[in-house]
Amino acid sequence: MGISDRKEREKEELRDSILAAAKELFLEKGIDKTSIRNIADKIEYSPGIIYHHFRDKNEIFHALHQDGFMTLQNKMEVLNSVRNPLERLKAMGSIYIRFAMENPDMYDLMFIKEAPMDHLFDSEHDDWKEGGGSFNGLRMTIKECISQGYFEGHDSESLSYLVWSAVHGLVSLNIRKRCEVIELEKRNTIVQEGLEAFFKILDKL
Amino acid sequence: MGISDRKEREKEELRDSILAAAKELFLEKGIDKTSIRNIADKIEYSPGIIYHHFRDKNEIFHALHQDGFMTLQNKMEVLNSVRNPLERLKAMGSIYIRFAMENPDMYDLMFIKEAPMDHLFDSEHDDWKEGGGSFNGLRMTIKECISQGYFEGHDSESLSYLVWSAVHGLVSLNIRKRCEVIELEKRNTIVQEGLEAFFKILDKL
DNA sequence: AATATAAATGAACACTGTTCAATAAATCAA
DNA sequence: TTGATTTATTGAACAGTGTTCATTTATATT
Missing domain, CATH: 1.10.357.10 (Tetracycline Repressor, domain 2)
Structure with a gap:
């Protein structure tokens, strides 16, 4: 049905936005100084959400x-x-x-x-x-x-x-x-x- | 005089023991998992002492x-x-x-x-x-x-x-x-x- | 409107490197 | 030997880290 389609799309969009934020931070500050909290701040979500899309x-x-x-x-x-x-x-x-x-x-x-x-x-x-x-x-x-x-x-x-x-x-x-x-x-x-x-x-x- | 000689020798010995401990930990756990506190524990000193021998x-x-x-x-x-x-x-x-x-x-x-x-x-x-x-x-x-x-x-x-x-x-x-x-x-x-x-x-x- | 499901939170845990006022120890002078 | 001075050492505090998970909020289904 259409709802779960949209949900999956939204989930993927959030995943992509995490990656986009991570990439931006990584390119300007490096891997070590790119923290989970930095990424979460950038996409305006709480840190915990990242662990619903990535293992670590x-x-x-x-x-x-x-x-x-x-x-x-x-x-x-x-x-x-x-x-x-x-x-x-x-x-x-x-x-x-x-x-x-x-x-x-x-x-x-x-x-x-x-x-x-x-x-x-x-x-x-x-x-x-x-x-x-x-x-x-x-x-x-x-x-x-x-x-x-x-x-x-x-x-x-x-x-x-x-x-x-x-x-x-x-x-x-x-x-x-x-x-x-x-x-x-x-x-x-x-x-x-x-x-x-x-x-x-x-x-x- | 002899006292400051000994002091300098002791200081160098402590520096060497920090390095020996760091080397041991580094070889078994890698650089990231070798912490200042781990090194301090190993030589039985407080963490602060390390910063009197190394800048960082x-x-x-x-x-x-x-x-x-x-x-x-x-x-x-x-x-x-x-x-x-x-x-x-x-x-x-x-x-x-x-x-x-x-x-x-x-x-x-x-x-x-x-x-x-x-x-x-x-x-x-x-x-x-x-x-x-x-x-x-x-x-x-x-x-x-x-x-x-x-x-x-x-x-x-x-x-x-x-x-x-x-x-x-x-x-x-x-x-x-x-x-x-x-x-x-x-x-x-x-x-x-x-x-x-x-x-x-x-x-x- | 009540219930079931899914999404998101943020406090908590156990760490990290680093700083620095306070303390302890050793040395020097009287 | 005692008191003053210098040096060595401490450990609490700061501002962060990755990760977990019970709790809350939001959405969807009945």
Whole structure:
């Protein structure tokens, strides 16, 4: 009947407004300083209501990290037009790094923070669908590279993980403030230069 | 005079005991669940005393992260006996990754957690000596590689950062539970296999 | 209008990091 | 040895945290 339809719609709207408030607070203050009470204040409800929509704080940030994967996947869609797999791999790296540098807090949540993974292991179905989907795009591209004669002698799974590790390393060391070690005049461009060095290496393989 | 000597010694002993207690708690419960009161309980002092030896919680964990760099630097000392710079670079990578996998919590504190860097930027002298020293070892080895004809066309700073990024990526994705995406039968060995793929690439350069 | 169901509340619990006036202990001077 | 001074240590207080759940309020059904 119509009433329970509306009720479910209203429930979902409230859930969405919790997430919207959480996202806003998260982006301006970080995960630790975003409290349940802050979120409740923002949507003008009492703190308790949040626990009728989410098991705990981690579940909220797991939901937000899903948001991040949606936008990342959208940005990856242009790759369909890149025929050559090596070129596609490089474009993938560029998009990945641009996403990370333009959305450092969201990247941090998706690939560094413990909260979304902690939620996964607390819940029953503990496979990381979001990351798995993204990684599969990389894996397929690498496999295509290998089948076209690139990267001879390499195993696709290990190489995919290494490629991911390289680009993740470039951005995550930057996001977590470990670029202090880089010469001052190069510090602002080191991620991009690291990526270019990586491309140079890919070309030689 | 002798009394103030003893006093200073006692003060340092108390500081050390705070750090020892913090380290123990940190290794078994993590940074968030290690509270000032827990540490105080462990050394049988009141919580307030900790703030006479450390500005805040971040300073304690900055001191612990220094500990970690000491042990890492010790492990790196065997590299002095490796003459060929490319071989030395590979050995460096192996030691780095072994350290990370054998001491994941300490590695996390040194290269992923925000606490030690936050302390740095709160204090006046904001250069990361510990990381800088370690990175310089890598930089020197890469420079030697280049001067011996390896890695032609590469800039030493960018390449050093890329190499660091690659090995950091390998271990940090694992430590922060992002290896879920790897095929189950390869999941336990993926870091090592990623490193071997990396070595294979270095050889082709 | 009375009853049953669902939604929302806010007080309570056991914590957290941090500060600081008050206390206790140790040292110095007479 | 006693009194004054300095140093070390305390623990209560503040303003917060995530989470739970009996109670209340609002909505829907009979």
